Amino acid sequence: MRPGVAVVGYGNAGRQHLDALGDRSYAVVEQDPRAAARARAAGLPVRELDDVLADDAIQALALCLPPGVRAGIAAKAVAAGKHLLLEKPPARTPEELAALLSLADAGGVLAAVMFQHRFALPGELRSADAARFAGAVASLTVSRARPDAHYQTSGWRSDPRDALGGVTAHLGVHYLDLACQLLGTPRAVTPLSRTDAVPGIDTQVCGHIAFESGAQLSVAVTSRSPARFEQLTVLGADTWLEVRSGAVTGEIDGRPITRAASPASRLRTEVYQELFSAMAGRADLDLAALRRSHGVVKALDGLLNPLEVGR
Template sequence: MSPINLAIVGVGKIVRDQHLPSIAANPDFKLIATASRHGTVDGIESFTAIEDMLKAVPAIDAVSLCMPPQYRYEAAHKALSAGKHVFLEKPPGATLSEVADLEDLAKSKGVSLFASWHSRYAPAVEAAKSFLGSTKINSVHVIWKEDVRHWHPNQEWIWQAGGLGVFDPGINALSIVTHILPKAIFLTGATLEFPENRDAPIAADLHFKNADDLPIHAEFDWRQTGKQSWDIVAETDAGQMVLADGGAKLTINGELKSSEPEQEYPSLYRRFAEIVKAGTSDVDLAPLRHVADAFMLGRRKFVEAFHD
């Protein structure tokens, strides 16, 4: 089978750090075009608008959309309407409704839509899922705290309505939790901290449970300095499980069980190739639904202004 001719829309840091190396290493894909207001890729035909790219390069089979979520629906709609398979960076959109509409459009056009959750492909996630499925879980504590000035410097879109604020990294934790827990969870209470000069939260304290009243507590914070924390701790009948470093390392009762090199984005592109070849879609909205629930149910607390 010939490689899938791929285009990227939105050439920014995540594309250069993760997408381009993963595409280059995957023989199922061939990058043939980009569309971005500012970024280009050496040796690849570039455009500033997706509609110009789709018109000028009809050989495109699939499109990876890597712009901020507030602007993704329009681009995805154009690509799907043109009969292209679409890869959505996380979060898949600014609202649940627009992603549901894209899913319906993909189905009507007979093309694949992929809502990617890269943290689910962290190396120790499947081992954690297997462990939790083999024992009784008594509680879960999620600690996802990082320094926004380090990871998102001068990214104004992330503080705007629809940019999600601290949920931009926090949704990665939710993507893992919703994958590794045996039963569905739902939000019971939340406090969201908004800087007085921003439209998106800088911290969130969330409480969930499932049908068995399993308590799940999640703490998201963008004000962490020093060591960054991306950990999920579960107390179980078989002991304590710690899924650390964003899903990279698994320990059970203090014993290291899994620690492998990070392969998240290569795994995403392998999955995208699978669904394109199979003619299916993969659109799990559980992580985004929990974020929407937090905004709907959460108590707002205003804190001091944030400046980069």
């Protein structure tokens, strides 16, 4: 029997998950009447949350909801024995992430996250080995154009309690996560400048992150430029790497590495493939594992909530 998945939330992220699932999708949970109507018009079965939680054919929930409203639903899902796949950003604080992981462990369920860009890395860079880039200097630049009105008039996106933040939390976060996969756990996070569309919802952030590995990362994320640009450059003592718009080039121990960019839709499918393989007991949950998100959540928390995070 193929695993059934309920996608909770039929916004942009929810539709992306459904595309990645293809014929594996089983149900949509959506409380907003307009979004539910759009799902039904697309031929999708729309069901109540309690209904899918009680359905043994539903083995996993994909939580495509704003960060501020996920925790309660995640707890209900785990209590019902459902595996979890969280949309990014996976948690508002390191403490919330730790609580989610403890909850999943206690419930005996898998916890994954939709950081699909991890699957763009070549195989030799997928292991969590920060020693490879110990002492490296790195830079991250992400530009995704959005007018301020996108954050001022788009419902939950204008509320920092639900959204967590703006461009950094929802668009820059993918490459910030890649940096943490390569460089390890942040030791100190220093925000340098910030512009908000509304209080708590950033449209531009610059900062610096020092890692426990000794690596140093400069960060610039903006929605205030017309350019679409995503680049992470890492320069180590005997290795270097550039990820630009999904394409990877570099050199490891004198050996060149290259990997062409893959469509984001294909990478999202790879996230689900790894989750399904783990659900079937064929392999461990690895690259998509939520536990690999400690670094990026700490980085986000330091950049966006500087008064609440110790340095």
